[in-house]
Amino acid sequence: MAQPDPTSFLPLPQAQFHVLVALTAGERHGYAIMQAVETSSDGVVRMGPATLYGTLKRLVDQRLAEELARRPAADDDQRRRYYRLTGLGERVCAAEADRLSGLVRQARTNLRPGLA
């Protein structure tokens, strides 16, 4: 089956991008994703439970992330569901990162020195 073009998903909503970035570090459950998003954004992005799971649902529906059938750690709480990036999710995340870094570059070029 032909894979969709990663750029067709761009621009990603902020919450989706944050969750994808959190999953680039490996398999995580919902609460760990929320913690990772908070850490990576220096506490600026604080996701509530429904925002997080709504975002995960969209990512799973779009096949950018998937739920793991097994738990990575045997001693972990079996009720927790773990998620990981799919191949498509990785490509979309990279494409969004490229898009944003281009935007940042442009902002730095256009703004007066010292502002950016």
Added chain:
Amino acid sequence: MGDRHRLYRGLVRLYPSQFRRDYSDDLVQHFADLVTDRGARAAWARTSLDLTITIPRYRLEQLMNQHQSTTALNITVGLICLGGVAMLTLDSQIGIVLLIAGLALGLTQRSALAASLRVPDSSLRRKRLRTAAVLGVTFALSLATFELTVGDSWTITDTLLAIIGTPAMIAAPLFLIAGLLTPRSKDPVRAR
């Protein structure tokens, strides 16, 4: 599980059923983790804002998804036409504009409505025809009562009869047409 978790679990019931089925346990577990890690006050501060934003948002998304958008559009068309009829009864020309707008909207969604009507479903067909019959009787009774009680001045009873009778008058033929256009199921189990 504490009262706080029970209260949160209760609030989770306000989400659309599909989302609830998929994630209610995860949401409650997440809330419990928040309470353990950061205390009840911080957990509630975060989740109350989350609930306030996401409940209406997910409800609206559910309403506007492909399967149900036809229903939402039908209701909108019905309400616009109803408003048009109500304005015309008050001798307001805006009623004509509303009726034209309602008809235009109805025509633009005709293909979507037609597609939904073509799904064979005997039970839905019966339901639509039954609703049409109930609405027809309601309209007939309202009209008969109105004719018997109408006087020189407009009373609250007349207003009530108009409120009941007008929607019934509009909706009855719509349900009748919808019911007649809905094919019977070929599946014997569903057709029973």
